[in-house]
Amino acid sequence: MRNRSILLALLALSFIAVAQQKPGTKKKSSDQLGTQASANLPSEEDVNAFLHETFGYDSQLTWKIVGIKSSQAEGLAEVTVQISGPQGQGEQKFFVTQDGKHAVVGDVIPFGAHPFDKTRELLQQKATGPARGPASAAVTIVEFSDLQCPHCKEAAPTIEKLLTENPNIHFVFQNFPLPMHNWAMKAAQYADCVGQSSNDAFWKYISSVYAAQSDITAENADQKLTELADSSGVNGKDVVACAAKPDTQSRVEASVNLGKSVDVNATPTLFINGRPVGVNGNNYDVLKQIVDFAANDK
16 A cells, blocks of 8 residues: 555555446535534545545545535544546545544444344345345345446355355345446346346346346447346336336435445445345355354344
């Protein structure tokens, strides 16, 4: 890490799960920040000055402030920034202490005897995406995924193995299209409509989108996604019409907002009985251990 910068470490983390994209522009985004309700929150000017001092030496790095708000942890302000560079673009959070003198990089996680119960209960209530496996299962896994995300494609076989070899899991899929992916939102809207039409077709659809990921572009997405919907067992034309409806957009946005409410900022993210877990093509054994622990944790 150059200069051992805290935010360069943050930047490296933000590149892990994003595709390449042209850098944005270095500017304030007050229209996205909302009202700063507390006098203890850092101002846009403070954050921009900090980022300038940290990244200003490299003209290839640009940033945009996405949000400044009070953290769930008392005494900390939560700052979300989007950082862009030649390697890609990513969104990441950091935290500012109440005195405005320190920034903390990392996750604020729940603490206590049952730290994941609150998230588990929230997801039980609001994770209403397509599901498989018994609803009464002792273990529920919720995945937040982006159909254009290459890491989601790489993780899919691991998840499928987990569900196949452990059938007593209730699995829920939630759309979480990332803004830097240029056809992910459209794919999510199509997926929502396929799921509304047929739960069985939904799982075939997302598998086929992952398989065709490298062939889909922003320009041919409508054609490709319609063909994949047809091949999954639903009427592609009906899916196209459904995807254009405001209700579909609202459902996808609700899924994204649910993810944000439980601090999802990269895909894929799994929640095993409320516990956030990363997934890739090589961590089946760890996931199985967590599932077994969750099933027996009383």
